[in-house]
Amino acid sequence: MMALSVRQVRFRFLLLVTLRWFPVGLTIPMLVLLPLERGLTIAQAGTVAAVQGFTVLVLELPTGGFADAFGRRPLLLIAGVVNVAALAVMSVADTFALFALAWLLQGVFRALDSGPLDSWFVDESLAADEHADIETGLSHGSVALSLGIAGGALVSGGLVWLGPVGRVSALTVPMLVALGLSLVSTLAVALLMHEARPARGWAAVAASLRGVPVAIGSALGLARRSRVVFALIMVELLWSFGMVTFEKLMPIRLSEVLADKDGAAALMGPVSSVGWAASAAGAALVPLLIRRVGAPWAGFTLRIVQGLTIVAMGLLAGPAGVITGFLLTYAAHGAANPVHAGLLHRQAEGEYRTSLLSLNSMVGQPGFAIGAIVLTAFAQSAGVSAAMVAGAVVLAVAAPLYLVKPKFREPIDAGTPSASALTPGGT
DSSP states (O other): OOOOOHHHHHHHHHHHHHHHHHHHHHHTTHHHHHHHHTTOOHHHHHHHHHHHHHHHHHHTTTHHHHHHHHOHHHHHHHHHHHHHHHHHHHHHOOSHHHHHHHHHHHHHHHHHHTTHHHHHHHHHHHHHOTTOOHHHHHHHHHHHHHHHHHHHHHHHHHHHHHOOBTTBOTTTHHHHHHHHHHHHHHHHHHHHOOOOOOOOTHHHHHHHHHHHHHHHHHHHHHHHHOHHHHHHHHHHHHHHHHHHIIIIIHHHHHHHHHTOHHHHHHHHHHHHHHHHHHHHHHHHHHHHHHHHHOHHHHHHHHHHHHHHHHHHHHHSOHHHHHHHHHHHHHHHHHHHHHHHHHHHHTTBOTTHHHHHHHHHHHHHHHHHHHHHHHHHHHHHHHOHHHHHHHHHHHHHHTGGGGGOOOSSSSOBOTTSGGGGGGGGGOO
8 A cells, every 4th residue: 555645644643533522522511411311310420420530540551552462543443333332322321330331431442542543643654754743743633632522512512402303302412423423433543544563462462461560650659759740640630530520510500500401401512612712722821821920830820710710610600600610610721731731741751751641641530530429429419519619629729739849850760670661551
């Protein structure tokens, strides 16, 4: 087969990214409201959603072995099939067990899907031209991801607004459309993604699994050796816990003030779209804030601001107040992401960089899962507004951790032999 040019690789990459994330935008407003419509309580909806986080936590490191053994394209094809199965179960689920199964499959999909497409883009671009500008391509990929989610969320709201289709409820329609588009996405991977990558079989998978305990131990060693790393990881834990307020509780809060689940779902589509735009705007303003106060104080400020915006989302009256709080929360969230990532990158060099990012991600998954269980249970007993305020407090408590000073000036160096044991985890 004729080799692809850099331009062709980038075009296929951006198309696959868009097709991958557009269905996610379709489902985001439904993932909490649909279980409630099918009879689950708020606490049960939070518990089943937590299954995904724990599943990703368990599988995040081992999935690297599958990518190494069988290639990125086969891994993404398997992930696509699992995703279709997850959406199919979610579309018909009407019990706690079925929703839990759907979220477990979603966790498997997210673990398999995380990383291979970006890695394929980088490898194929450099194979076509060793001086290829991969940074710009990856940046464009982030834009395509955001636009895909925003577009999907907008369409989702329109589908719900149009109402039920026959015996299919209004909240189920976007799930079925997402299922169909996920099939298209998987087919696109099969047709557009090519790689010359010899399969190494199950021996590579077994080697990756054996390296998992070493990778986890070495990653945790980073936090033990550096008080700044430990502080940043704790920020991620508390931040992920608090994220439940605007990712899971917001649709319920909106349905409360509207007294209409279908109306809330229809409104969440365009609101989520604008939320992603607000997030991008927040990220664009970050350099100005960092130049004025420095990265640590920027992180501190943004974490306090985000806590206050979540409180506003929980306490302001009427749909306009709730939506305003939500958009401000997303703006602060988008700004805080690059600040946190930049501070993380400054704490490690060489192979330790990957280890640190993996540790940050690993902590975030259980943080969000525990938040989903605790805050939804609290919402059911004390009210959604009270649960949002509680989540905001936990998130804001992390702010002073950005100001922790290092014991030594030097960043963590990759000279320790154990660093090499960390590479099997990445995809």
